[in-house]
Amino acid sequence: RHVADFQLSIASVIENSSSDCSAQDLHLQAQQLAERLKCDSVVSEISAGPGTVNFTINRELLAKTVLQQVWKDGSEYGVKSELFSTVPRQKAVIEFSSPNIAKKFHIGHLRSTIVGNFIANLKVALGHEVVRINYLGDWGMQFGLLGVGFQSFGSKEKLKSSPLQHLFEVYVQINKAAEDENTKKLAKDFFRKLEEHDEQTLSIWKQFRDLSIEEYIRIYKRLGVHFDEYSGESFYQEKAQEVLKMLEDKGLLQKTIKGTGIVDLSEEKDLSTVSTVMRSDGTSLYITRQVNIFVHLAAAIDRMNKHSWDTMIYVTDKSQSNHFQHLFQILKLMGYDWAERCQHVSFGLVQGMKTRRGEVIFLEDVLNEVRSRMLQNMTSTKTTKEVQDPVETAEKVGLAALIIQDFRGLLSSDYQFSWDRALQSRGDTGVFLQYTHARLHSLEQMHGNAELTDVNVACLQEPDAISVLQHLLRYDEVLYRSSQDLQPKHIVSYLLTLSHLAAVAHRTLPVKGSAPDVAQARLCLFQAARSVLANGMKLLGITPVTQM
Secondary structure, eight states: OOOOSEEEEGGGTSTTOSTTSOHHHHHHHHHHHHHHOOOOSSEEEEEEETTEEEEEEOHHHHHHHHHHHHHHHGGGTTTTSGGGTTSOOOEEEEEOOOOBTTSOOOHHHHHHHHHHHHHHHHHHHTTOEEEEEEEEBOOSTHHHHHHHHHHHHOOHHHHHHOHHHHHHHHHHHHHHTTTSHHHHHHHHHHHHHHHTTOHHHHHHHHHHHHHHHHHHHHHHHHHTOOOSEEEEGGGGHHHHHHHHHHHHHTTOEEEOTTSOEEEEOOSSSSSSSEEEEEOTTSSBOEEETTEEHHHHHHHHHHHHHHHOOSEEEEEEEGGGHHHHHHHHHHHHHTTOGGGGGEEEEEEOOEEOOEETTEEOOOHHHHHHHHHHHHHHHHHHOTTOOOOSSHHHHHHHHHHHHHHHHHHSSOTTSOEEOOHHHHTOSSSSSHHHHHHHHHHHHHHHHHHOOOOGGGOOGGGOOSHHHHHHHHHHHTHHHHHHHHHHHOOTHHHHHHHHHHHHHHHHHHHHSOSTTSOHHHHHHHHHHHHHHHHHHHHHHHHHTOOOOSOO
């Protein structure tokens, strides 16, 4: 049955269509309107439905317009749409990933990494300038412990060869003795020396930091992620003191009877909403784990001075929502109006992600696990052709699986992780997207590229071809939705549908054995589908594979 391309509901256009209009009336009016409308070069058919007027687009025009547009715009297809013509080009600073040195790289950091990367990719594709910042947990009392631990259990060789793992092991070991008075004293001394910029102590700390970053860069590369700046709490210790003084000077910092320092955030200034920023002994209070609000205030102000951005986005889990609300409100109270252009993109928690070694401690464990599981699946599938680089392919397909499982729902929702579900080859998975891309690619390898200029688009009249074309036409709307709410799920469901439609068309519209002009037209359709599929996958942070 033929379904219309566009539908107009009569009730929405007639003036007094209150409830007194019966269904029969509406149907009659639809018929009358349909009879008065004329077809033209764009609309090939107009008919009336129950209370609607239905329009069908000229099939040849549809095929020609879509295929030409995809062909011409290539990787910029959808982005050049007039939907974006009024959107001003802006500069965005995005802070994401942000692990703590010597501590676990937990699944929350992984989510922050892939979500932040997606937002950055999308903004860059839409022509914005993006600064990607990794804000490390690279300061604090834990470095006192770590320094003492390294003097006792550290090895220079291991620090060089696998810094993340070695520092974590040292930290775990010294933590067992953390309650011991002598250890406490030594750790305090070490950190005090750090704060006083003692050269030898600083050089040990710098080595921890530099070698950790070097290894992070290597691992992020496997994820297809890079940063323009590795920042951290250590950069803003002095500036945090200046912020504290500014708050005092502006009379925003108040002391409670208990001696804690607070900032009143309430509209009425009646202390109904406050942010506690200081502990009673005058040292800073961690509002949430590890996050010293003065340091974050200082970092925000510094970034504005340095980058003069239009929007700044923080990507962290939703347990930190309060912290960021307070951060933005305090900035506003300090007179920084740009605080309104700061945004916290929060995401839910992932349960149940374990590797064969147990719970996730290092990002590399997750990458190795997904690669080895995928490799196993590929080797056990009879259909797998001899792939040139099976390990590399397994990694890319496995990452696609991980990302699609993560991006299918709303970012703010928690979900239960499952390796089996993520790595299924059928159904709505990243493996299915990769498989579709590889299949469409091999079709091109087999039959060569179709030259659009010679294609007779009249050959693409079948419903399955039309479905693919109509879907390709909608790509810009999906990009627009994602650009508005920064949710990847719109793009994910679009690509999954595109893959299902392409798979059906691949079955029902063979290239091989068809008349030459039919074969050429179909090839052109599949090329367009593959091109858009690849564009969308890259935005999500997935590298499309060409064989699997």
